[in-house]
Amino acid sequence: MSPQIPLKRSFFSRPTLTVARELLGCRLVRRLPDGRTISGIISETEAYIGQDDKACHAAKGKTARTEVMFGPPGRAYVYLIYGMYHCFNIVTERDGFPAAVLIRGLTQSVGFEEVLATLPPAKARQFLSGPGRLCREFGITREFSGVPLTANAGLYVVKASLEPAKIIQTPRIGVDYAGADALLPWRFVASFNP
DNA sequence: TATACGATCACCT
DNA sequence: GGTGATCGTATAC
Numbered sequence: 001m002s003p004q005i006p007l008k009r010s011f012f013s014r015p016t017l018t019v020a021r022e023l024l025g026c027r028l029v030r031r032l033p034d035g036r037t038i039s040g041i042i043s044e045t046e047a048y049i050g051q052d053d054k055a056c057h058a059a060k061g062k063t064a065r066t067e068v069m070f071g072p073p074g075r076a077y078v079y080l081i082y083g084m085y086h087c088f089n090i091v092t093e094r095d096g097f098p099a100a101v102l103i104r105g106l107t108q109s110v111g112f113e114e115v116l117a118t119l120p121p122a123k124a125r126q127f128l129s130g131p132g133r134l135c136r137e138f139g140i141t142r143e144f145s146g147v148p149l150t151a152n153a154g155l156y157v158v159k160a161s162l163e164p165a166k167i168i169q170t171p172r173i174g175v176d177y178a179g180a181d182a183l184l185p186w187r188f189v190a191s192f193n194p
Numbered sequence: 195t196a197t198a199c200g201a202t203c204a205c206c207t
Numbered sequence: 208g209g210t211g212a213t214c215g216t217a218t219a220c
Contacts, residue, residue, distance in 0.1 A: 199216090204212090
């Protein structure tokens, strides 16, 4: 295995559910503008698949915001939500088919030791849990939307040697408006052995 | 041009 | 458990 090689576009040009599941245990790496490198193991994902998925932003057609999802896989799709938080997705499937995986949570972080030491354990555990939180800590904003995830971009995913001990599937969070599609078990949550 | 709302989080009780 | 913050986007006028 080559842990430092970013996952290639071919990894993401597959069925979104496969990508969402296989991203669990992989490491999201961010090289900050100041030169520091931070990272974390992906522990929670959600799949958003095509214009027929009412919960997917692409369901309402292509717009300036969502057109990235219609493009080639392996790129970031980042949007602002509730006026204050960013959500980081990775585009999947073939060019022309709108789909993406939302990265909802990270664990086993590297590069936050000093901050974490100042937090109570409960806060520390959920430090990178939640799409808004992880985007804030990783400095991911809409400037990344459309950017291919490569080492050059300073934001990429590498295959890590950490296999999830267990993966559970649940309905996606916060998509009640999507009718029957809100019930699809397209959220993946991994737990890891300590 | 105006308005309603969301793939959330933090803080309150 | 509940609610306020806060603004880009989509949609309605």
